[in-house]
Amino acid sequence: MRPFDYLEPETLDEALALLADDPDDTLVMAGGTAIVILMKQDLIRPARVIGLRRIAPLRAIGATDEGLRLGALATHGALARSPEVRGHAAALASTFAAVATVRIREQATLGGNLAHADPAQDPPVTLLALDGVAVARSKTRARRIPLDALFVDLFETSLEPDELLVAVELPRLPVGARATYKKFLPATLDDYATVSVAAVVATDATGACTHARIALGGAGPVPLRARAAERSLLRRRLDDAAIREAAALAAAATDPIDDLRGSAEYKRAMAGVWTARALREVA
């Protein structure tokens, strides 16, 4: 690893001020699980690193009037154990519990995970399906970015260099909504997903679908929503035919690449299989 300056501000304002000084040559570090590896492999060479770990308020997890707010420095482990998270959607808690290993989960943070924008990651997928919105701050402004506008490309977000992701907000789910997250791990259980699927549905008294969200991970350069598949389910009973049609549409929405976790063709096929499995679970 190459030498760099390391700064550890005590407050968010201090951090934003430091960042505003020299946004382009600064790397922001939360848990550091991803970027330390990249630095050790000499793939990124920051001149300056701002460590956020002293900014305790950013670890908060709590209910709001509109739903749930997750602090950017909450660790995966804390989120997996949080009663508020589990109360909002058990699938979200189990999504955080499905990431890597216990050592990583206690170190890696929500904000770090989202800002890293690795399309193979788990939390973005479920958060997308839960209509998550990122809250970003800079020294001079604040803005809310829906998650599907946050992810731009492989390892690239719409955050400005002087912006920090400070929280994710989740709106309250429709009454009776059911959610699940499926992580397909054909190799080992500590691996990145070959593909992953989050599905959230709600149905009315007749069994007709009133709300459908399907998000996919590992299936393209960014975590993506299968909107055509979602639309195909609305106002229909979630029977086998509807599920199969939605699964095919979800598979068609993917844009995977060949890599060590499977060929593009295999991943596309698996996106269909696991969308169907996810929908069957919540139907």
Add this chain to the structure above:
Amino acid sequence: MNELSILGRRLPKVNSWAHLTGQAKYADDIMLPRMLYGRLLHSTQAHARIKKLDVSRALAYPGVVAIVTGADMPEKMGIMPSTQDETALAVDKVRYVGEPIAAVAALDEDTAFEALSLITVDYEPLEAILSIEEALAREDVKIHDDSTRGNVFKEVHLSFGDLEAGFAKADHTRDDWFFFEGNTHAPIESHSCVANGEANGNVTLWTCTQVPHYLHRELEKVLGVPRARIRVIATPNGGAFGGKSDPFAHEFAACLLALRTKRPVKFTLDREEVFYAHRGRHPVKMRLRTGVTKDGEITAVHFQSWLDGGAYASYGIATTYYTGALLTVTYRVPAYKFDGVRVYTNKPPCGPKRGHGTTQPRFAFEAQLDKIATDLGLDPLAYRLRILQPPNSRTVNDLRITTMGLGECLERAGRATDFSARHRQLPPGKGIGIAGSAYISGAGLPIYWNEMPHSGATVKIDRGGGVTVYCGTAEIGQGSDNMLASITAETLGVLPEDVHVVSGDTSLAPVDLGSYSSRVTFMAGNATKDAAMKLREQLGTVAAEQLGVPVEQIRSAYRRFYDHEHPDAFMSFTDVAVAAEARFGTLSAAGWYKPPTGIGGTFKGAGVGPSPAYSYQACVAEVTVDRETGVLTVDRIVTAHDCGRALNPANVEGQIEGSAYMGYGEIIGEEQVFRGGLHKKPSLLDYKIPTSLDTPKLEAIIVETIDAEGPYGAKESGEGPLNPVIPAIANAVYDAIGVRFDETPITPDKILDALAKKKDRVGPTGLDGGRDPKAALRRLTASTDARERKRDA
């Protein structure tokens, strides 16, 4: 002869506590005053000439103390004296991405790392040879300029019995191609060493090596320093599996840098470097032709193997022979022909991995036997039981078999899983498969020709009843220190914790050839027993006199010498030792072991294969295949293993389970593969080895045959149990989905593709790729035939 007091019992290993509590001192734990940190510069080219190598800027970098390059150590070296084609650091040419070129010693590791980027290397790129077929076809591109035939490293041809008559007698002949993908050892501990340059010009090297003696020899040759002035100390290895049994660049570099700076120098490889150091499982293409009668009796076997050796020899000459040597020790084979070719390619060198060279052909043979059983409508378990090679026999290729427990292994693994009732009867997607195998208990010959013992040990007894055993073995986690302590304790009548073990130190301990080929318990065990027996006789004589009973009645156990008829009449071990020292002088004895002669043939190539005893194994695997995702789940692996006598059953079971785990990893996905000359996954993030959560239910069954040649009847346990796991899983997959996988690994996309396309087989149909491999093969065959005719004439 005593009844056994220590051996055969489930005692904890003497060094377990240190390993569990973190007290074990690995090479990277060694910190010496004034120590420098070393880093290696690696080739970025798969195949290139080095036009210029300039280290001057790096040498001027503050904190850098010394740099060495290939030019400082141009002497050829390699583990096998007959095929030395390596230099400590690349000289003039690089042959794979990751090959070490230069070594920097600096005040700290970051400085050494930074200095690497200041070294300039001008390459003249050459075409890279990356497959077996290319290596055969491209005689115009030579990886080693002095190769006599293109990129062929070694070609062997052996023939036994009347092959033509055998095939003529056959009612049914199968002719199948197989491919076994290469993979690596992935030990937890990466390679590490510390060399200390002493004021008098001596050098001491602490290193996690499996072969301190062979390394000692190579250090002398390359450094030009007499062996008397070099001391090698094998530190406890945090796993090795064959990957630490070659001499390595960092070991030479550490010694030379230490000698030059008169300071200690440490190298610890990072994980990426471990993937380049490699010496792992060879990718092997195989063609296997077997003739059988209508009852399945084998009439002839013709086996051909093509090994992708990577850039250097390593153990390759032995690996090549091993692909053919042990196919005959399991089932009756009256006529056998073996043709093996190992080629050079521009990839990290392949070498020995657990099962060394026998794992790939065993996969092919047991998969083919399963097909033969299917073809003939036979139960694959009952079929194998009917064609067993008998105990106390000689094989067609002149290997001496002593005890042979394969039949009992097959029966017990079959019984434990109710194999015959469930095979072909499970619901779709579920399958059960069986396979047998064998392995050596140490090689019959050392890797360099000599008539000395393969293993020596010294035992001494101090005046307080303590015992010390000195032996050159390397503790690689397999429990060799515990075996030395246990056998010494058993023989003398003390407890293992009374025995202090000094192992792997070339200055203190007699030579043992090293921890490879599953030889340590067998050979060092015999050597230790031999040494301890000499002291036991002295102690017994004194005890008999003092207790006033005939010496035949004297027994020793649990720190006592006693009268077998009246156990109340006893002396403490310490009192006996004191009396014996007064009577005979200092209590110290040396013992040794050398395998008997006449256990193999006398033909050229007969050196690989003979062993004083063979271990046998059988495995039953149960699998589930998800037809939607192609995911293969192995639900259960039951392995029965004939280990002679289980000197420590817990230790034997650990080896059986560890082997099953490793074999499982190899067939479900581990692969050392390349894109161009670049390793595709040189990290444990991408090279996935199964975690404890992934590992199937493993069951170990110990089968005992009490071998007369082994120490207290023992044979090997460290490697053989890996071999049957891979074909058993492949055979179970066939039972589950009706697809033969004649290649490894069996990955979900391959399964899904086979199911979608309704294939009944996945695997090679011959040599492929390259320019014209068939022509190359014809050329090779023609030249072979010509040589054979010449030899016969």
